[in-house]
Amino acid sequence: MSRSIAGCVAVASVGCGLLVTFAPVTWIKAAAALALVLLLPGYVIEACWLQQSTRRDHDLWLLIPALSVAATILGGLVLAAAHHFDVPALAALLAAPTAMLAVFTGWRAPSAEKHRALKAPRTAHWALVAITAAFVLAMLAGAMTVSIVSARRDNARATSLALWALHGPGSLRVGASGTGQGPIVADVYVSSGGDAIASWSHVVLVPGGSWERTVTLDPAAASSAPITVQLKSGQRVLRSIRVRTENL
Numbered sequence: 001m002s003r004s005i006a007g008c009v010a011v012a013s014v015g016c017g018l019l020v021t022f023a024p025v026t027w028i029k030a031a032a033a034l035a036l037v038l039l040l041p042g043y044v045i046e047a048c049w050l051q052q053s054t055r056r057d058h059d060l061w062l063l064i065p066a067l068s069v070a071a072t073i074l075g076g077l078v079l080a081a082a083h084h085f086d087v088p089a090l091a092a093l094l095a096a097p098t099a100m101l102a103v104f105t106g107w108r109a110p111s112a113e114k115h116r117a118l119k120a121p122r123t124a125h126w127a128l129v130a131i132t133a134a135f136v137l138a139m140l141a142g143a144m145t146v147s148i149v150s151a152r153r154d155n156a157r158a159t160s161l162a163l164w165a166l167h168g169p170g171s172l173r174v175g176a177s178g179t180g181q182g183p184i185v186a187d188v189y190v191s192s193g194g195d196a197i198a199s200w201s202h203v204v205l206v207p208g209g210s211w212e213r214t215v216t217l218d219p220a221a222a223s224s225a226p227i228t229v230q231l232k233s234g235q236r237v238l239r240s241i242r243v244r245t246e247n248l
Contacts, residue, residue: 006106010099013040017095021088036091041098042067048105071098161186161205163239165229172243174198174229175212178205187232190215193225 012035019032042064075093079085161184166173178184184205190197198215205211231239 003106006102009040009044009102010106013044013095013098013102016040017091020091033087033091036068036094036098037072038065038068040068041071041094042069044098044102044105045071048101160184161231161239163229163231163241165227165241165243167227167243170217172215172217172227173212174215175210176203176205176231176239177210179207183207185233186238188213189230189232190227191230192227197227 016032016035020029020036023029023032045067046064072090072094075090076085079089079093160179162177162179164175166175172190174188174190176186176188186203186205188200188203188211190199197217198213200213203211227243229241229243230237
Protein backbone atom coordinates (compact mmCIF):
# COMPACT_ATOMS: atom_id res chain seq x y z
CA MET A 1 0.00 0.00 0.00
CA SER A 2 1.49 3.33 -1.08
CA ARG A 3 1.74 6.30 1.23
CA SER A 4 -1.00 8.21 -0.56
CA ILE A 5 -3.42 5.29 -0.27
CA ALA A 6 -2.41 4.78 3.37
CA GLY A 7 -3.16 8.44 4.11
CA CYS A 8 -6.57 8.19 2.44
CA VAL A 9 -7.40 5.03 4.41
CA ALA A 10 -6.31 6.65 7.68
CA VAL A 11 -8.47 9.72 7.01
CA ALA A 12 -11.39 7.50 5.97
CA SER A 13 -11.08 5.46 9.17
CA VAL A 14 -11.13 8.52 11.41
CA GLY A 15 -13.95 10.05 9.37
CA CYS A 16 -16.08 6.91 9.61
CA GLY A 17 -15.52 6.77 13.36
CA LEU A 18 -16.69 10.37 13.71
CA LEU A 19 -19.68 9.82 11.43
CA VAL A 20 -20.82 6.77 13.39
CA THR A 21 -20.79 8.86 16.57
CA PHE A 22 -21.94 12.30 15.43
CA ALA A 23 -23.71 12.02 12.05
CA PRO A 24 -27.28 13.40 12.28
CA VAL A 25 -28.65 11.12 9.53
CA THR A 26 -29.22 7.41 10.19
CA TRP A 27 -28.19 6.14 6.75
CA ILE A 28 -24.87 8.01 6.96
CA LYS A 29 -24.18 6.35 10.31
CA ALA A 30 -25.08 2.97 8.82
CA ALA A 31 -22.79 3.44 5.81
CA ALA A 32 -19.86 4.52 8.00
CA ALA A 33 -20.48 1.61 10.37
CA LEU A 34 -20.46 -0.88 7.48
CA ALA A 35 -17.16 0.53 6.24
CA LEU A 36 -15.63 0.12 9.71
CA VAL A 37 -17.03 -3.35 10.31
CA LEU A 38 -16.53 -4.92 6.87
CA LEU A 39 -13.84 -3.03 4.94
CA LEU A 40 -11.27 -0.68 6.46
CA PRO A 41 -9.67 -2.74 9.29
CA GLY A 42 -9.38 -5.85 7.09
CA TYR A 43 -7.93 -3.89 4.19
CA VAL A 44 -5.22 -2.37 6.39
CA ILE A 45 -4.44 -5.66 8.16
CA GLU A 46 -4.13 -7.47 4.84
CA ALA A 47 -1.86 -4.80 3.38
CA CYS A 48 0.35 -4.75 6.45
CA TRP A 49 0.66 -8.43 7.26
CA LEU A 50 0.42 -10.43 4.08
CA GLN A 51 2.95 -10.57 1.27
CA GLN A 52 1.68 -10.15 -2.31
CA SER A 53 2.65 -13.74 -3.12
CA THR A 54 0.71 -15.28 -0.23
CA ARG A 55 -2.77 -14.57 -1.59
CA ARG A 56 -4.63 -14.18 -4.84
CA ASP A 57 -6.65 -11.13 -5.74
CA HIS A 58 -9.99 -12.92 -5.73
CA ASP A 59 -9.32 -14.10 -2.17
CA LEU A 60 -9.53 -10.50 -0.96
CA TRP A 61 -13.31 -10.51 -1.35
CA LEU A 62 -13.43 -12.98 1.55
CA LEU A 63 -10.22 -12.13 3.38
CA ILE A 64 -10.82 -8.40 3.95
CA PRO A 65 -14.36 -8.74 5.38
CA ALA A 66 -13.25 -11.71 7.52
CA LEU A 67 -10.34 -9.75 9.01
CA SER A 68 -12.58 -6.72 9.57
CA VAL A 69 -15.23 -8.75 11.38
CA ALA A 70 -12.51 -10.43 13.47
CA ALA A 71 -11.17 -7.02 14.51
CA THR A 72 -14.71 -5.89 15.36
CA ILE A 73 -15.30 -8.97 17.52
CA LEU A 74 -11.97 -8.45 19.30
CA GLY A 75 -12.81 -4.81 19.95
CA GLY A 76 -16.24 -5.76 21.28
CA LEU A 77 -14.75 -8.32 23.65
CA VAL A 78 -12.23 -5.78 24.93
CA LEU A 79 -14.95 -3.19 25.56
CA ALA A 80 -17.19 -5.78 27.21
CA ALA A 81 -14.33 -6.71 29.54
CA ALA A 82 -13.98 -3.00 30.37
CA HIS A 83 -17.76 -2.80 31.04
CA HIS A 84 -18.25 -0.06 28.47
CA PHE A 85 -19.67 -1.62 25.32
CA ASP A 86 -21.49 0.89 23.14
CA VAL A 87 -21.42 1.98 19.50
CA PRO A 88 -19.32 5.18 19.88
CA ALA A 89 -16.68 3.37 21.94
CA LEU A 90 -16.47 0.49 19.47
CA ALA A 91 -16.24 2.92 16.53
CA ALA A 92 -13.37 4.77 18.21
CA LEU A 93 -11.61 1.51 19.07
CA LEU A 94 -11.81 0.38 15.43
CA ALA A 95 -11.05 3.71 13.76
CA ALA A 96 -8.01 4.79 15.79
CA PRO A 97 -5.90 1.59 15.51
CA THR A 98 -6.90 1.20 11.86
CA ALA A 99 -5.71 4.73 11.08
CA MET A 100 -2.44 4.22 12.97
CA LEU A 101 -1.82 0.87 11.25
CA ALA A 102 -2.52 2.44 7.84
CA VAL A 103 0.02 5.20 8.52
CA PHE A 104 2.59 2.63 9.63
CA THR A 105 1.96 0.47 6.57
CA GLY A 106 2.38 3.43 4.22
CA TRP A 107 5.53 4.54 6.02
CA ARG A 108 7.24 1.15 5.74
CA ALA A 109 6.07 0.41 2.18
CA PRO A 110 9.24 1.55 0.28
CA SER A 111 11.69 -0.41 2.43
CA ALA A 112 9.41 -3.42 2.43
CA GLU A 113 9.29 -3.48 -1.37
CA LYS A 114 13.06 -3.04 -1.57
CA HIS A 115 13.93 -6.00 0.64
CA ARG A 116 10.99 -8.30 -0.08
CA ALA A 117 12.92 -10.61 -2.43
CA LEU A 118 15.75 -11.25 0.06
CA LYS A 119 14.05 -11.17 3.45
CA ALA A 120 10.39 -11.87 2.83
CA PRO A 121 9.92 -14.95 5.08
CA ARG A 122 11.73 -13.61 8.17
CA THR A 123 10.47 -10.05 7.71
CA ALA A 124 6.90 -11.24 7.30
CA HIS A 125 7.14 -13.39 10.46
CA TRP A 126 8.51 -10.67 12.73
CA ALA A 127 6.27 -8.00 11.21
CA LEU A 128 3.27 -10.21 11.95
CA VAL A 129 4.31 -10.71 15.58
CA ALA A 130 5.19 -7.07 16.21
CA ILE A 131 2.14 -5.55 14.56
CA THR A 132 -0.22 -8.06 16.16
CA ALA A 133 1.14 -7.08 19.56
CA ALA A 134 0.92 -3.37 18.73
CA PHE A 135 -2.64 -3.70 17.45
CA VAL A 136 -3.81 -5.59 20.55
CA LEU A 137 -2.00 -3.19 22.89
CA ALA A 138 -3.56 -0.20 21.13
CA MET A 139 -7.03 -1.68 21.54
CA LEU A 140 -6.39 -2.51 25.21
CA ALA A 141 -5.08 1.01 25.84
CA GLY A 142 -8.12 2.49 24.13
CA ALA A 143 -10.46 0.32 26.18
CA MET A 144 -8.73 1.26 29.42
CA THR A 145 -8.92 4.95 28.51
CA VAL A 146 -12.61 4.69 27.69
CA SER A 147 -13.23 2.79 30.93
CA ILE A 148 -11.37 5.34 33.07
CA VAL A 149 -13.09 8.32 31.44
CA SER A 150 -16.46 6.62 31.77
CA ALA A 151 -15.86 5.79 35.44
CA ARG A 152 -14.88 9.37 36.22
CA ARG A 153 -17.92 10.68 34.38
CA ASP A 154 -20.23 8.26 36.18
CA ASN A 155 -18.71 9.15 39.55
CA ALA A 156 -19.19 12.85 38.82
CA ARG A 157 -22.79 12.20 37.90
CA ALA A 158 -23.38 9.98 40.91
CA THR A 159 -22.14 12.63 43.35
CA SER A 160 -24.61 15.11 41.88
CA LEU A 161 -27.67 12.94 42.59
CA ALA A 162 -30.11 13.23 45.47
CA LEU A 163 -32.81 10.72 46.48
CA TRP A 164 -35.43 11.15 49.19
CA ALA A 165 -38.59 9.55 50.56
CA LEU A 166 -41.14 11.33 52.77
CA HIS A 167 -43.69 9.13 54.49
CA GLY A 168 -47.20 10.02 55.58
CA PRO A 169 -50.34 8.15 56.63
CA GLY A 170 -50.66 5.31 54.15
CA SER A 171 -48.42 6.89 51.53
CA LEU A 172 -44.80 7.45 50.60
CA ARG A 173 -43.58 10.36 48.49
CA VAL A 174 -40.45 9.47 46.51
CA GLY A 175 -38.27 12.05 44.78
CA ALA A 176 -34.92 12.50 43.08
CA SER A 177 -32.94 15.36 41.62
CA GLY A 178 -29.73 15.93 39.68
CA THR A 179 -27.30 18.84 39.59
CA GLY A 180 -24.73 17.54 37.10
CA GLN A 181 -23.65 18.97 33.75
CA GLY A 182 -26.14 16.94 31.75
CA PRO A 183 -29.32 14.88 32.05
CA ILE A 184 -29.16 11.55 33.86
CA VAL A 185 -31.42 8.62 32.97
CA ALA A 186 -32.09 6.16 35.79
CA ASP A 187 -34.68 3.75 37.21
CA VAL A 188 -36.43 4.08 40.59
CA TYR A 189 -37.47 1.01 42.60
CA VAL A 190 -39.50 0.84 45.81
CA SER A 191 -39.61 -2.48 47.67
CA SER A 192 -40.25 -3.92 51.11
CA GLY A 193 -38.92 -7.22 52.40
CA GLY A 194 -37.83 -8.20 48.89
CA ASP A 195 -41.28 -7.57 47.39
CA ALA A 196 -41.68 -4.83 44.78
CA ILE A 197 -44.10 -2.05 45.63
CA ALA A 198 -43.57 0.34 42.71
CA SER A 199 -41.02 1.10 39.99
CA TRP A 200 -40.42 3.72 37.29
CA SER A 201 -38.13 3.20 34.30
CA HIS A 202 -36.12 5.77 32.31
CA VAL A 203 -36.56 8.62 34.76
CA VAL A 204 -34.81 11.68 33.28
CA LEU A 205 -33.17 13.97 35.83
CA VAL A 206 -32.19 17.28 34.25
CA PRO A 207 -29.73 19.66 35.95
CA GLY A 208 -31.56 21.77 38.50
CA GLY A 209 -34.78 19.79 38.11
CA SER A 210 -36.48 17.19 40.26
CA TRP A 211 -38.79 14.21 39.90
CA GLU A 212 -41.44 13.11 42.42
CA ARG A 213 -44.10 10.44 42.71
CA THR A 214 -46.47 9.33 45.47
CA VAL A 215 -46.82 5.65 46.35
CA THR A 216 -50.01 4.50 48.10
CA LEU A 217 -49.27 1.87 50.73
CA ASP A 218 -51.74 -0.84 51.69
CA PRO A 219 -52.21 -0.69 55.49
CA ALA A 220 -53.03 -4.39 55.59
CA ALA A 221 -49.69 -5.19 54.02
CA ALA A 222 -47.69 -3.01 56.39
CA SER A 223 -45.08 -4.83 58.42
CA SER A 224 -41.99 -4.14 60.44
CA ALA A 225 -39.79 -4.58 57.33
CA PRO A 226 -38.37 -1.23 56.19
CA ILE A 227 -39.11 0.14 52.75
CA THR A 228 -36.11 0.40 50.39
CA VAL A 229 -35.95 3.07 47.69
CA GLN A 230 -33.23 2.65 45.06
CA LEU A 231 -32.05 4.81 42.17
CA LYS A 232 -30.32 2.54 39.64
CA SER A 233 -28.56 2.80 36.30
CA GLY A 234 -28.76 -0.64 34.72
CA GLN A 235 -27.61 -3.01 37.46
CA ARG A 236 -25.61 -0.36 39.32
CA VAL A 237 -27.18 1.25 42.39
CA LEU A 238 -26.57 5.02 42.35
CA ARG A 239 -28.48 5.87 45.53
CA SER A 240 -30.35 3.82 48.11
CA ILE A 241 -32.29 4.76 51.23
CA ARG A 242 -34.38 2.83 53.78
CA VAL A 243 -37.57 4.09 55.43
CA ARG A 244 -38.88 2.65 58.69
CA THR A 245 -42.53 1.62 58.51
CA GLU A 246 -43.60 1.75 62.14
CA ASN A 247 -45.15 5.20 61.76
CA LEU A 248 -46.62 4.81 58.30
